Amino acid sequence: MLSLIGLAITFFLAVILWGKHHKTSADYVLLVWLLLIGVHLGLYYSVASGKYLQFPYLLGVEIPLPLAYGPLLYLYTSELTRLTHKRRYRLLHFVPLALAYLYIIPFYMLTPGRKIWVYQHEGEGFREPQLLLLCAIVLSGVSYAWASWLRLQRHRRRIDAQFSNTEKINLAWLRYLIVGISVIWLTIFLDNEAYIFGAVVAFVCFIGYFGIRQTGIFTDQSQLAWEQGNAAPDGAAASLAAETAGPEEPIAGAGNAAQDTVVKSKYARSGLSRDVALLIYGNLEALMVRERLFTDPELTLVQLSEKLGTNANHLSQVLNMVGNKSFYDYVNALRIAEFTRIAGLPENQKYTLLHLALECGFNSKTSFNRNFKKRTGLAPSEFLARQDIHLQ
Numbered sequence: 001m002l003s004l005i006g007l008a009i010t011f012f013l014a015v016i017l018w019g020k021h022h023k024t025s026a027d028y029v030l031l032v033w034l035l036l037i038g039v040h041l042g043l044y045y046s047v048a049s050g051k052y053l054q055f056p057y058l059l060g061v062e063i064p065l066p067l068a069y070g071p072l073l074y075l076y077t078s079e080l081t082r083l084t085h086k087r088r089y090r091l092l093h094f095v096p097l098a099l100a101y102l103y104i105i106p107f108y109m110l111t112p113g114r115k116i117w118v119y120q121h122e123g124e125g126f127r128e129p130q131l132l133l134l135c136a137i138v139l140s141g142v143s144y145a146w147a148s149w150l151r152l153q154r155h156r157r158r159i160d161a162q163f164s165n166t167e168k169i170n171l172a173w174l175r176y177l178i179v180g181i182s183v184i185w186l187t188i189f190l191d192n193e194a195y196i197f198g199a200v201v202a203f204v205c206f207i208g209y210f211g212i213r214q215t216g217i218f219t220d221q222s223q224l225a226w227e228q229g230n231a232a233p234d235g236a237a238a239s240l241a242a243e244t245a246g247p248e249e250p251i252a253g254a255g256n257a258a259q260d261t262v263v264k265s266k267y268a269r270s271g272l273s274r275d276v277a278l279l280i281y282g283n284l285e286a287l288m289v290r291e292r293l294f295t296d297p298e299l300t301l302v303q304l305s306e307k308l309g310t311n312a313n314h315l316s317q318v319l320n321m322v323g324n325k326s327f328y329d330y331v332n333a334l335r336i337a338e339f340t341r342i343a344g345l346p347e348n349q350k351y352t353l354l355h356l357a358l359e360c361g362f363n364s365k366t367s368f369n370r371n372f373k374k375r376t377g378l379a380p381s382e383f384l385a386r387q388d389i390h391l392q
Contacts, residue, residue: 010035017034060108067094174210184196351391368380
């Protein structure tokens with residue numbers, strides 16, 4: 001019964017996803033994934049309910065299907081984060097699935113009656129292939145879950161370098177999804193199909209809900225600007241480099257020696273000199289004081305670099321090497337500093353803490369609280385109490 005409910009939910013979510021406007025490539029991967037899960041649940045239901053006796057030619061089709069779930073998780077994560085390899089190699093992820101079907105061809109060659117007998121006797125005569133496939137499924141699932149986790153961590157570092165507010169695009173829900181699917185792989189060893197497919201149904205509901213709600217993270221313009229910045233020096237920086245007499249060496253920031261070594265290695269080929277980087281940073285500081293761009297909750301690295309007349313990659317490098325901060329940390333540090341300044345002004349005592357936080361560029365109370373504590377080591381209310389500041 002549970003598998004039948006899961007089957008209905010899966011195809012219902014697939015229909016909703018199909019009707020979603022402005023579908024991304026990640027949506028299409030998710031759609032294929034949901035349809036495959038639906039087919040798997042349908043085949044499992046036919047076995048659990050005894051209906052396979054009417055369709056014995058379908059027996060065994062469901063066995064290798066989980067080998068597709070790991071690759072689909074990885075491809076879905078890659079599409080959501082725009083960290084994709086060459087798409088023509090995608091099908092290589094499904095080679096183990098194809099090999100698994102080839103491996104159990106001897107079972108498919110059996111007569112319908114013999115197939116039914118094997119199922120009714122818990123895989124009698126095919127125990128060894130069954131165990132081997134089980135190990136392959138678990139190994140594939142855990143490996144792809146780990147690869148997806150690493151890709152998600154890389155995504156989080158990248159959005160910190162490009163966005164000043166990351167709550168809606170950090171894909172925190174996908175972390176829970178990866179952990180959840182890893183748990184499902186481990187439940188396979190319980191050898192209880194009711195538990196396994198119950199977990200699958202819960203998984204489908206989770207991924208369907210969040211996957212349908214998820215919008216695109218990177219616009220084509222921001223992606224292009226970032227990639228161009230990584231590819232070549234911008235005109236402004238090149239011009240400044242020609243005018244300065246400083247040595248062409250990367251800057252050592254104020255961090256420890258190990259951190260400096262990592263930063264130097266990361267930007268070894270950028271061609272950005274010490275003097276040029278210091279000049280860009282000085283212009284950045286002046287721009288932020290003059291135009292208070294940090295109060296824009298949607299401020300991005302690309303937008304800020306355009307204001308400065310430099311490229312996004314060089315600006316990110318300057319922030320890392322001179323300020324020892326990511327773009328996210330740099331902008332939010334300015335927002336925190338602005339909050340501590342305006343919170344103490346008498347004319348602002350009539351406002352709430354959240355009102356002032358939003359005025360400074362934060363887009364939610366959660367984001368403000370997290371960044372404030374990270375910056376000051378205190379909760380906002382605790383800080384205000386110590387400063388004897390009383391807001392509404």
